[in-house]
Amino acid sequence: MWPENVGILAIEVIFPSQYVDQTELETFDGASAGKYTIGLGQSKMGFCSDREDVNSLCLTVVSRILEKHHIKPSEIGRLEVGTETIIDKSKSVKSVLMQLFADHGATDIEGIDTTNACYGGTAALFNSVNWIESSSWDGRLALAVCADIAVYAKGAARPTGGAGAIAMLIGPNAPLVFDRGLRATHMEHAYDFYKPDLSSEYPTVDGKLSIQCYLSALDTCYQLYRKKFQAKYPDTAKVGLENFDALLFHTPFCKLVQKSVARVVFNDYLLTPEDKRSTLYPGLDKFSNSTLASTYFDRDVEKTFMTQFADVFEKKTKKSLLLASQVGNMYTPSVYSGLVSLLVSEQPDSLVGTRIGLFSYGSGLAASMYSISVTKDADCFKKFVSKLDYVLPMLNSREKLSPEEFSQLMEIREKNNHAAPYTPTGSVAVLFPGTYYLKEVDELHRRTYERVPTISNGVH
Ligand code: ACO
Numbered sequence: 254m255w256p257e258n259v260g261i262l263a264i265e266v267i268f269p270s271q272y273v274d275q276t277e278l279e280t281f282d283g284a285s286a287g288k289y290t291i292g293l294g295q296s297k298m299g300f301c302s303d304r305e306d307v308n309s310l311c312l313t314v315v316s317r318i319l320e321k322h323h324i325k326p327s328e329i330g331r332l333e334v335g336t337e338t339i340i341d342k343s344k345s346v347k348s349v350l351m352q353l354f355a356d357h358g359a360t361d362i363e364g365i366d367t368t369n370a371c372y373g374g375t376a377a378l379f380n381s382v383n384w385i386e387s388s389s390w391d392g393r394l395a396l397a398v399c400a401d402i403a404v405y406a407k408g409a410a411r412p413t414g415g416a417g418a419i420a421m422l423i424g425p426n427a428p429l430v431f432d433r434g435l436r437a438t439h440m441e442h443a444y445d446f447y448k449p450d451l452s453s454e455y456p457t458v459d460g461k462l463s464i465q466c467y468l469s470a471l472d473t474c475y476q477l478y479r480k481k482f483q484a485k486y487p488d489t490a491k492v493g494l495e496n497f498d499a500l501l502f503h504t505p506f507c508k509l510v511q512k513s514v515a516r517v518v519f520n521d522y523l524l525t526p527e528d529k530r531s532t533l534y535p536g537l538d539k540f541s542n543s544t545l546a547s548t549y550f551d552r553d554v555e556k557t558f559m560t561q562f563a564d565v566f567e568k569k570t571k572k573s574l575l576l577a578s579q580v581g582n583m584y585t586p587s588v589y590s591g592l593v594s595l596l597v598s599e600q601p602d603s604l605v606g607t608r609i610g611l612f613s614y615g616s617g618l619a620a621s622m623y624s625i626s627v628t629k630d631a632d633c634f635k636k637f638v639s640k641l642d643y644v645l646p647m648l649n650s651r652e653k654l655s656p657e658e659f660s661q662l663m664e665i666r667e668k669n670n671h672a673a674p675y676t677p678t679g680s681v682a683v684l685f686p687g688t689y690y691l692k693e694v695d696e697l698h699r700r701t702y703e704r705v706p707t708i709s710n711g712v713h
Contacts, residue, residue, distance in 0.1 A: 259385045260427030260625060262394065263637070265318040266593045266644060267310065268417040268580045269299035270685050271652050273659040278412055281656035289412040294507030299580040299651070301402055301416050302662045302679025303669060304690040307338035308349045309702055310400040312689035314418040315350055316704075318396070321640060322422065326359035330393030331384045333364040335373030335585045337448070337615075338401045340671075341698075349700075350398070364395070370446060371503055372615025374399025374419070374585035379621075381423040382431050395423040401584030404663065406455045413506045415581025419589040428628045428637040429592075432608070434485050436623040437477035439470050446616035454670055463616055464509065465549045470620035471502075471513055471612055472545045475520050478610070478622045493521040497624065498607035499599075500569045501591035503614040504577035513612070514566040515558035520545070522558075536561070572598035579648055588613045597644045605631045652683055673698045681705065 275289040275296055289295050301310075311334060319326065332354075334346045345366040354362060363384070367376040374397070381395035400418030405411045445463035448456045483492045494500070494517055502510045522534050523545065531538060540554060548554045559566075575594035576583075583590050588611055595609070606629040614620045628634050654662075662679065669675055675694040684690055687707040694700050 256425035258426050258430045260430040261421050262424045262427045263322045263422040265420045267314045269301050272297040272299045278656045296578045303677040304679035309689040310418040314420040318420040326354040326357040331364045331395035332362050333377035333380050333397050334366045335377035335399040369619045370615035371584045372619040375613035397421045399585035403582045403584045415583050417583035417586050419586040428634050429625045432624045437474045438621045439473040440619045443618045467614050474622035497610035500610040501573045502612045503588045505582045507574045507578050514570050518562045519558050596638050597641050601635045601638045
């Protein structure tokens with residue numbers, strides 16, 4: 254018998270304990286006041302000193318999810334990592350995480366790392382769901398982990414950085430269930446954002462092209478999702494945005510997501526038969542001959558749809574941007590930080606039985622739109638959400654550093670990237686309880702980690 258209602262049984266997020274204020278960063282960078290905060294929609298940006306790397310982020314988030322949910326290492330049959338923060342061209346982050354399992358005699362665990370910019374986490378998640386739904390499944394649970402440190406060279410892209418990690422426990426009879434047959438994917442070759450310089454943490458970015466690629470992938474995935482939805486539910490009266498109670502996006506910066514919601518409405522508008530457009534979308538007749546391809550940077554289309562459908566953004570998406578605006582682009586965890594943000598910002602009762610759409614985008618490019626259904630069992634859902642009660646206190650207990658200090662820490666990371674032997678100098682005292690940190694890198698580039706003691710209940 255195939256397992257039913259496969260989905261997310263538990264979710265855990267971590268983010269850096271230090272941040273820089275985007276208003277202060279505007280002044281420091283000599284950018285015009287409001288460019289990062291209003292123009293990009295960002296409030297704060299989390300960052301890691303040289304004490305944390307992608308391995309330590311993953312060790313922290315995986316330990317936390319296992320401890321908090323009392324999962325024994327032997328209960329995990331698959332562990333997948335999605336990341337684009339590559340510190341070793343051969344050894345996977347997954348193999349580093351095996352330190353948490355092998356000591357308990359648990360080594361029969363499939364899965365390794367997946368990389369394609371910000372999409373790797375979604376690939377890890379899909380692989381985990383697919384395994385549970387496959388003939389290879391042996392009844393155990395899967396863990397999909399996504400983690401990245403998003404840093405850019407000085408310049409226009411720097412304020413769109415961030416960092417974080419998310420772990421998701423996947424199994425049957427979940428409170429958040431993946432809708433079968435409702436995955437729409439678009440992949441193609443593009444040089445919008447990539448990391449060809451393996452000695453540097455920084456990407457090569459064509460900012461404008463990356464936005465165009467993101468929006469065009471959104472168009473394609475959304476239209477394909479609509480088709481699949483219609484095929485699955487042929488009796489549905491209307492197919493479109495209203496099929497989602499909430500719509501979450503990969504969030505490089507919050508303003509792009511606000512524009513994306515307007516873009517989805519614009520797709521619905523163009524897909525509405527011409528004779529019905531004036532009634533369903535009054536006042537928009539002047540766009541009836543517009544096309545998707547000609548409007549990626551069309552201010553009139555963008556502004557009109559953003560203004561006229563501002564309530565759609567408020568209702569379906571705004572709450573999912575909490576972590577993105579406070580921490581920044583986490584890369585692979587970004588869209589899942591949107592899910593956590595929604596879960597901690599919305600009243601659980603109003604999410605029970607709803608459908609949540611997700612759009613995942615990774616430059617280069619790989620993108621998918623899919624949906625998950627929230628269980629109708631209110632008690633089960635409330636219990637699931639209550640495990641996230643640490644998120645807001647943790648967000649509010651972070652330490653603010655000045656842009657000067659942030660910039661100095663970036664220089665230290667930049668200078669010592671791949672240095673060996675190396676002992677990090679970043680503060681350990683500032684890290685949250687239970688955080689794994691890099692102790693040292695020896696002359697053979699072997700990394701060792703230690704952990705900040707946990708507090709009374711084992712987790713922060
Ligand atoms: N007050 C208010 N708004 C302002 C101000 C101001 N003083 N100054 C500028 N703005 C607005 C601009 O009008 C613009 O908004 P608009 O596009 O709605 O008109 C916005 O702020 C940004 O200004 P730009 O001049 O367009 O910014 P710039 O080109 O310098 O950089 C960019 C923005 C391209 C996003 C850059 O930060 C970048 O390259 N980031 C990394 C790439 C990225 O995140 N791509 C997204 C998809 S790929 C991925 O996820 C990595």
